[in-house]
Amino acid sequence: MTYVYTVIAFGLIYTMLALGLNLQMGFTGIINFGYVAFVAIGAYTSAILTVGHHWPMLAGWAAGTALAALASYPLGLLTIRLGGDYFAVVTLGFSELVLLFVLNQRNLTHGAIGITGIHRPFAMLGPQLSAPVTLVIIAALTALTTALIWQIGHSPLGRLLRAIQANDAAAQALGKNTVSYKVLVLVVGSAVAGLAGALYAHWVQYISPEQFSPDVTFNTFIALILGGVGSLLGPVIGAFVLIAFLQGSIVLQDYVHVLSANQQSALRFMIIGLALVLLIVFRPDGIMGRAKRKRAARPERAS
Amino acid sequence: MIATLLQHAVDGIVLGAIMALPAMGLALVWRIAGFPHLAHGSLMTIAAYAAWVAAGSWNLPLPLAVLFGLVISALAGVGMHLGVYRHLAGRPMLNLFIASIGVELFLRYGIIFSFGSDFQTFPLPAERGMHLGPVVVRPLDVILLAAAFAALLGVWWMFRGTQLGRRMRAVSDNPSLARLSAISPARVHLAMWVLVSVLAGASGILLGARDVIAPTMGWDVLLLAFAAAIFGGISNPFGAAIGAFLMGLVSELGILWIPTSYEEGIAFFLIMLVLLVKPRGLFGEAVRA
Numbered sequence: 001m002t003y004v005y006t007v008i009a010f011g012l013i014y015t016m017l018a019l020g021l022n023l024q025m026g027f028t029g030i031i032n033f034g035y036v037a038f039v040a041i042g043a044y045t046s047a048i049l050t051v052g053h054h055w056p057m058l059a060g061w062a063a064g065t066a067l068a069a070l071a072s073y074p075l076g077l078l079t080i081r082l083g084g085d086y087f088a089v090v091t092l093g094f095s096e097l098v099l100l101f102v103l104n105q106r107n108l109t110h111g112a113i114g115i116t117g118i119h120r121p122f123a124m125l126g127p128q129l130s131a132p133v134t135l136v137i138i139a140a141l142t143a144l145t146t147a148l149i150w151q152i153g154h155s156p157l158g159r160l161l162r163a164i165q166a167n168d169a170a171a172q173a174l175g176k177n178t179v180s181y182k183v184l185v186l187v188v189g190s191a192v193a194g195l196a197g198a199l200y201a202h203w204v205q206y207i208s209p210e211q212f213s214p215d216v217t218f219n220t221f222i223a224l225i226l227g228g229v230g231s232l233l234g235p236v237i238g239a240f241v242l243i244a245f246l247q248g249s250i251v252l253q254d255y256v257h258v259l260s261a262n263q264q265s266a267l268r269f270m271i272i273g274l275a276l277v278l279l280i281v282f283r284p285d286g287i288m289g290r291a292k293r294k295r296a297a298r299p300e301r302a303s
Numbered sequence: 304m305i306a307t308l309l310q311h312a313v314d315g316i317v318l319g320a321i322m323a324l325p326a327m328g329l330a331l332v333w334r335i336a337g338f339p340h341l342a343h344g345s346l347m348t349i350a351a352y353a354a355w356v357a358a359g360s361w362n363l364p365l366p367l368a369v370l371f372g373l374v375i376s377a378l379a380g381v382g383m384h385l386g387v388y389r390h391l392a393g394r395p396m397l398n399l400f401i402a403s404i405g406v407e408l409f410l411r412y413g414i415i416f417s418f419g420s421d422f423q424t425f426p427l428p429a430e431r432g433m434h435l436g437p438v439v440v441r442p443l444d445v446i447l448l449a450a451a452f453a454a455l456l457g458v459w460w461m462f463r464g465t466q467l468g469r470r471m472r473a474v475s476d477n478p479s480l481a482r483l484s485a486i487s488p489a490r491v492h493l494a495m496w497v498l499v500s501v502l503a504g505a506s507g508i509l510l511g512a513r514d515v516i517a518p519t520m521g522w523d524v525l526l527l528a529f530a531a532a533i534f535g536g537i538s539n540p541f542g543a544a545i546g547a548f549l550m551g552l553v554s555e556l557g558i559l560w561i562p563t564s565y566e567e568g569i570a571f572f573l574i575m576l577v578l579l580v581k582p583r584g585l586f587g588e589a590v591r592a
Contacts, residue, residue: 093571266416273408
């Protein structure tokens, strides 16, 4: 049962992550390779406040969400004007900075040791009951986020974002301040990442810096590409396929002993890498594809 | 104080030399193939492991082992191009970017799968630091510096002075016009991949000899090399190399005042500052239409 719970919880959390990234990348065309930074900020903020300062859990989650959003605002203001490719690398650098901060501010984050003793909601019900209750809460918040993103996607704002993605200059020519919309999208997406991070911290009950490596960003990208970039339900499907594969191969490890544990986990990531390449080459629109609105081939720079 | 300052400056230049070779390669890929190549680190790692197997297990003499490493990294780079990137030409940049993450994951974990994640070392005689006045320099660092400068000059000569360089610049500026002038973009791409893979491979082997050989060694340098290339201007391979040396200097001198554990942080902070003033990097070209 624990295993099923874990798959569902991680699937939901990655759904949320993919939703936030989809808003940035799929709708608006912002390539954020430092996405994990905002997950880490949400997770650590909530963990530090609830464990160290005995804040109520909801306040911790709210603070984690808010701080992730707040951190992305100056970053967006400073860097979103850069070309998309530059922005990608600068955000990757930002996530390294956040990770360094977490590793080195030991009095705040306990450095590499990490923070233990983070509680699940309704922990007083005992581990048997609090796990499913936590799952229901995570599911409700994921549904809420999905509804929010759905709303944005179907609103005039969503159409504007797609216009920015399709042709930034044309949107500007129509009198839209594309920079401030991009910053807005970055902030909302980061808030979603922060909330997902806080939920993650309270689900696994122990966080350390190594859980917030760039692999989290890449996994989210994979989930998004698997499900189909820019579609509304793609992230949900992509996240659960990815988690089922990741967790499934971990379970398999307990029964198959041909390879060492190290080799099995290496093989897992080799398969992910291969799948990523094959998907991009053969199904760039994801398993589900994009039903309509096939993106016209954009004239690209030197090939 | 002067001695410490000098020592840090020398260390900074050495750090710059380590980053300069992959940074130049990243800039060349960016300029000619049009995407940030995230699998560049695995080219470094593969070369180091290949040379290590050749020297350690097959007992080849060192020069042959190094040559073997370079050949393997060239093959890997060409393989990536022919197997993956070539099929994505003309697609949005993001497709190539993500494909290169896939290639990186596959190769990095392929190395862990084959060799484990433990550190390895080259069978080298013990080094003794050379004292040059107040500064201590490792002999390997001298080789590293020499190799970096040789590569820098070599690429400069190739890019500016040879037929191949002219073709590369032609293809990067306007592929269709280049094709009209009877230049084969396919061949130029192939030559470019051989060149950048050998550059990356050389830095991987040198880094492996200087420190240790590990599955993530290339990836760890890659982020810094990217930062350096962007700092110097990623559309210009020489700007990228100069960016690498400057960034090495600034990070090494910076730790005189800032805690060592934030060394990488200094670099990224610096880049953000520079990009605010010069959005295309220090030596970058104006935005291309």
